[in-house]
Amino acid sequence: MKNEPVERASVLSSIIEGNLCLGCGLCASLSDGELGMAISDDGYLRPTTEGVLSEDLDATIARVCPGIQLNQDNSEGESHPIWGPLVRVRTGASTDSKLRHHASSGGALSGLLTYLLEEGVVDRVLHVAASDYSPLENAAVLSRDNDDVYKAAGSRYAPSAPLSKLMEELNKPGRFALVGKPCDIAGARNLALEDSRIDEKVPVMLSFFCAGVPSLQGARAVLEKLGVGESSVERFRYRDDGWPGEATAVLRDGSRHSMSYADSWGDILSKYVQMRCKICPDGSGGSADIVCADAWECDENGYPLFEEADGRSLIVTRTSKGEALVRAAMEARKLEASDLETDQIAKMQPSQVNRKQAIVSRLAALRLLGRITPNYSGYRLWRAAGGASLLSQLRNFVGMGRRILSGRH
Secondary structure, eight states: OOOOOOOSSSHHHHHHTTOOOOOOOOOHHHHSEEEEEEEESOOEEEEEESSOOOOOOOHHHHOOOOOTTEEOOSSSSSSETTEEEEEEEEEEEESOHHHHHHSSSHHHHHHHHHHHTTTTTEEEEEEEEOOOTTSEEEEEEESHHHHHHHHOSSOSSSOOGGGGHHHHHSSSSSOOOOOHHHHHHHHHHHHHTOOHHHHHHHEEEEEOOOOOOOHHHHHHHHHHHOOOGGEEEEEEEEEOBBSSEEEEEETTTTTTTEHHHIIIIIIEEEEEGGGGGGOSSOTOOTTSSEEEEEEOOOOOSSSSOOOOOOOOOOEESSHHHHHHHHHHHHHHSEEEEEEEOOGGGGHHHHHHHHHHHHHHHHHHHHHTTTTTOEEESSSSSSHHOOOTTTTHHHHHHHHHHHHHHTTOO
């Protein structure tokens, strides 16, 4: 497969050239071999092709690509302007102490997956884990038992394309759970409007709060800061055991080199987040049945404290189906959790609030300067924007304008 961009005449090429591609892999999955996925020169996953894209495929991409179409269903629970549909909010953790320590944020999501597999709710889980051929990269994988779930647990702050295997799994017998970034889940929901097998074969979709997808160059910058050569790395975890856990490279000679989460994400990786993520209204996974996140403790200024502690998960159910599964997992003693007031989420995840409030002003700058923008439905963006000051909105508008004019868009 040549690493060449798609033809300029296609909708997909407009998405890529407009920096709206999320790298989710849905287009490649739908293409029956017309498209592949490869790491671009700037370190993101992007679709590639050896020829001209067919008109039928291009038309399907225009309808379902989450890079340009995001639709949040607010039919169940409270429709919150920042956090989306809420049936119930909890904090908790996996009851498996080993899994809780190994996973990035209390292991609640991994605990739910073990419940789904053990109880036969699904036959397998389609999600993301470290690639077997590159410690920094990710691969779409299938988990069929608790050992598989444990191996895949933990945050992976690098490009991932779980939807690249979606059609392949739909063509197999049995049912599976889908775990992905908020945009991955939104893309699967888009496709469900055209392919009834998704609702039949994917009984539950799970996600996590997302602050954006960093380039692979971000991980390489972490290694450079650690004084480590990429070729000498045998294993790399973006957040190793513990909470929040350190970015850790294990070299082929057995030595370990680590950096705090505050330094790795806060000072390095977050600066490599792809452009499309900066205008995303769905960092909290509004289209999933269940969403998990770090239930950070914060200081008096609202900045998360990244001191090592026992992992604690924020657990949000968005549908009655998701709520039933969380309750069942708690009854089966896979999860321990207690209720949380909705207004406490902002104290745990202040950056999600800031970004949601800024989307309107950032989109306005894009449109004013003639750039293509996505279609968003159901996210209550004007209501969210009302929670920010005029000065904050102006700063985001100007900041996005400068980014575009300087070529950083």
